[in-house]
Amino acid sequence: MANLKETKASATTKTLNKNVVDQQTGNIYEAISVVAKRSIQINSEIKKELLEKLEEFATYTDSLEEVFENKEQIEVSKFYEKLPKPHAIAIEEWLNERIYFRNTKTEA
Template identity: 45%
Template sequence: MSNNPNNKPTVAGSTVTRDLRDLDKTTDNLYESIVIMSKRANQISNNIKEELHQKLSEFASANDNLEEVFENREQIEISKHYERLPKPTLVAVQEFLENKVYFRNPNKERD
């Protein structure tokens, strides 16, 4: 995973076979690792959605008249850009494997 000039992570877009032992190295529990990655993927997804809605709202028309509905070229380009981004799950897995995700388990801290 490398960063492009826009600070957007780049991840392999194709299917990658992963060794399960790599996923549970930091937690010693595969299921805990999966939960951590899924929560991170949800965070990434929410950030992308907020960013997309923010950018699309700049081009939204004030008229809701059905006769005046037309395709805004800028909105289409923005949507296509976000469709080409890697899926949040792929980014989360890559971040987890590179130890870029902070996590803690309160149950383990009590013991």
């Protein structure tokens, strides 16, 4: 997930034409299923990347009374909060035909 800054996915909810969404499959339910699976993949990639970056700045203390604010962690968290949601990125990839999919039922 190297192109998070370069994604052109909408950060807000957007209504899409059903015919455009199901153009590749001919079936809206199949298209939504493919986008949902890709969205789950994107979400896990983002989560893994975020946890790796936050781990770099982690400070371990045994005291429950002391709470430290780490500015680097806050900046990283703010960046990830501003990103488009995984489903928006998946839909953008789907509409630009950047998702490879295949139906194993029709291939058999």
